[in-house]
Amino acid sequence: MAAAPTPLLDVELVRRDFPILERIIHGQPLAYLDSASTAQKPQQMLAAVTRFYSTSNANVHRGVYTLGVESTDAFEGARDAVARLLNARSRREVIFTRNTTEAINLVAKTYGLQHCGPGDIIVSTVLEHHANIVPWQVLAQATGATLRFLDCDDAGVLQLDALDGIAREGNVRIVAVTHQSNTLGVRPPLAQLVAWAHAQDAIVLLDAAQTVPNRPVDVQALGVDFLAFSGHKTLGPTGIGALWGREELLAGLEPFLTGGEMIRSVRLERTAWNTLPWKFEAGTPAFAEAVGLHAAIDYLEGVGLTAIDAHEQAITEYALARLQEVPKLRIIGPTSADLRGGVVSFVLDDVHPHDIAEILDRHAVCVRAGHHCTQPLIERLGLPATVRASFYLYTTTDEIDRLIVGLLDVRRIMGV
Amino acid sequence: MAAAPTPLLDVELVRRDFPILERIIHGQPLAYLDSASTAQKPQQMLAAVTRFYSTSNANVHRGVYTLGVESTDAFEGARDAVARLLNARSRREVIFTRNTTEAINLVAKTYGLQHCGPGDIIVSTVLEHHANIVPWQVLAQATGATLRFLDCDDAGVLQLDALDGIAREGNVRIVAVTHQSNTLGVRPPLAQLVAWAHAQDAIVLLDAAQTVPNRPVDVQALGVDFLAFSGHKTLGPTGIGALWGREELLAGLEPFLTGGEMIRSVRLERTAWNTLPWKFEAGTPAFAEAVGLHAAIDYLEGVGLTAIDAHEQAITEYALARLQEVPKLRIIGPTSADLRGGVVSFVLDDVHPHDIAEILDRHAVCVRAGHHCTQPLIERLGLPATVRASFYLYTTTDEIDRLIVGLLDVRRIMGV
Amino acid sequence: MDELYRENLMDHYQHPRHHGELPDADAEAEGQNPLCGDHVVVQVRLTDGTIGEMRFTGQGCAVSQAATSMLTELVQGLTVEEAAALPSSAILDELAIPLSPMRVKCAVLGLGTLKLALHRSVGTPLPAEWGDTDEIVWG
Amino acid sequence: MDELYRENLMDHYQHPRHHGELPDADAEAEGQNPLCGDHVVVQVRLTDGTIGEMRFTGQGCAVSQAATSMLTELVQGLTVEEAAALPSSAILDELAIPLSPMRVKCAVLGLGTLKLALHRSVGTPLPAEWGDTDEIVWG
């Protein structure tokens, strides 16, 4: 058995803040190993939202009265928090969306439609979540641009050797890539991709849904042009996410959705758009969710994103070691923790992942079974599906141990 | 002074459920008269969301495990609640959006783009909220269709005499109309408009942001084709709204945003869409907000939408009568309560509405000042702005009395 | 624990009945649950308006494969109309394990595919309830 | 209550100074706050690099109109550079009432419009802070 990692954050202290972790399922305490799908919520975040609704709720940007001022301050304060979290140059670069998916759609339907035409090339990768594939398929279809996917090897490591050929095919306009695969945990060689893209005069959209939650992400240091993430994976509420974009790029774009908030003036004949960031936020925004996201960011920064990253790293190392003790279990992707984040996919002999997840549920161990919204990757790896366990700041080695016990039970029940 | 209305719902009992109503501002209890902008929240709704996050939170439609099943049930249960509330034929007709604005954009960018071309006509009205104007301007521009606005008279009553001429101009494809003006409270003659539109083979989109919150709305009885509303005006959370659409129409549409959830299968070369309603919901939906909306609907149905409507009617009558006692105050729109909902716009001599709202805030009376996202209407009425007071199930005659006291103070301070 | 995957279910999963291709089938259809990758191909030989034999191939979770195996025995000799009218509960009773809504889709995959095959070949109605099993792709 | 709309403010609102058009102005600009409809047109006559006279027209709330009126007195005789560098606090101090962020926009409308006029006519810088007053339309 691998040694338990040395504590980097006080996980027991952290866990006390997450009320759902007291949940008992089938007689056992919850072991939630599906944070890559959505994170659990600290009571501080829940309390912030309830407090907001109970004291300051009013529509934003509109009321002259006290509640309206408080609510606008709270909403715009959340934008400042996101700007700080990502080290954005300006708060004008932060646009609130529903989730990562809407953020990517926004870029595809504004920047994409304005900059892509027949013969142009959009580059994505086989590692991507559907959210970073389908909008580009639709864009390519609408504009006549060509969509090229970078392949990975059997361990999920992205291959860059096709880049030269792609550059010769046409003008590369957009490179859309994940910061970390939500299925395998692998991280593509981002710096190389950014350098290559910028050499082609292409912009880079980074899908950071899997990294903003658990480590410091600095848009200026990364050198990307757009970045998307989801609040619900970041200890925040559902219904909110954000797009960050370089101000010069955003300023040149036509709006996305239209209606109230995003206008400066409306006449029956013509309408003038608002300035950044509001130009891209149509209608009443998810302002209470923004307040929740702000509280979540405060929580993450309180614990420390570097400590969270280190904790995840340690837990992942532990999990990789322990999973390798299970006979007939095959880990998909790199088995060294420093090449990947806290997400581990595996298969167990020919037992269907659904059966594994169902049996683990009887142990109150929550893992995901399926394609994890990455069908092309799963197909590329020649699998029907995988089981995926993913970790976060509240994950303990004890929960990993219970996963292992559950897997041994799967073997017994399924006779493998 | 007008007589107080007879009680139709126990407003004092209702008010106990709304924690924010205990708020003290400038030494006085909050008198929130801006519900047309956003509603305050009952503790039952807040508790439902917190309870959900604290016991069942997991991503929907994905997990095989217990939490995932509970969370999917909760989310899809909210859809059932909306379908029942609107008397939809099927739950497949209910699509969750962020708000009314996104719902209207969805129709404009799917149905609109698929059915409008040069020479076609889209009809809207001068009464509309920007959310029901700007998306049609953008659609007209994108397709070469012509956008025509029905005018109103000086009291805000919609005029239908232009309809014949419009029908002769070209094929009318879409009639987008509000169920109730958020600025004046007037209600357009919907039945006549629906009959006319259907005689032209046009579809009708109803902006019901101002009516779903406070009276029974039955899509089958209304005979409309699409209907949009916002959760945050319906006692629910921000970040969620809904589009209802006739299934035959929705089934024929291409998707709106793309990514996870809305797909059936993704290949690098091509993608197959999911069935209704999920085809129109890309990415992780606002599932906790859906749970909140469900609780809000339960609350509204518990009190009774007919009782709420009657209460609003009575409060509006009372407010109209009392406002008419204030010298130099002019009510904009009909002064008879049966032609309108619980929204009253007015001006006071030449005092700027902002000054009025600011002075009223010192009395803890929250009203809105400005164009209320209906600039074309405000301009049509020849005004720079109005003051708007709006009412809901928790509004009391005492709060109206305090509005009147505040207005007399405005007269004193501003010397009119 | 074991109430989940009972002996009978595991027996059908590990030793599926009527598994394999049916040459000269009178009716045939394919069903797939893209969410989890369950997949079955159902073939039927009809004898005087009854189910002469039903066979299947496919892959997927224990529930989907065992349920389809059980179905092959359950429908043997039923009239086409009886088979087309078989409620989901018939197969759920046969499985006799508690199933979440997500897994019910696995359980009824074989039955739905059979009904589609019969519908195509002899025009029996597709019960309205199948319209709601939206995540299953019938091919 | 009365700390909100002080005598001085109401006096400037009801009797605006330097109100009206300025024939042969050297600098001119228009500012509007579309959120509430406040609107001012600012005109300036320059005398040897100083503000000879500033006049304004417009309509809007008491804060926007009184602040602009106060501004006309405040800048009289300042050099163009001094006027262009005037901080928002100068006008907020003059108003001497508590203002919410929403109303600060009303208060600085006149000052921003003046700076725009000077910028256009003699090229004085537009301080970066104006970039953040995003809801004001300078025309």
Ligand SMILES: Cc1ncc(COP(=O)(O)O)c(C=O)c1O
């Ligand atoms: C009539 C009407 N339509 C549309 C809207 C826009 O609603 P939302 O901002 O929630 O999208 C509103 C809300 O202000 C409204 O009153």
Ligand SMILES: Cc1ncc(COP(=O)(O)O)c(C=O)c1O
């Ligand atoms: C890498 C990645 N991209 C995009 C998404 C989509 O996020 P959302 O569903 O919140 O839009 C996810 C979440 O599953 C993800 O892991």
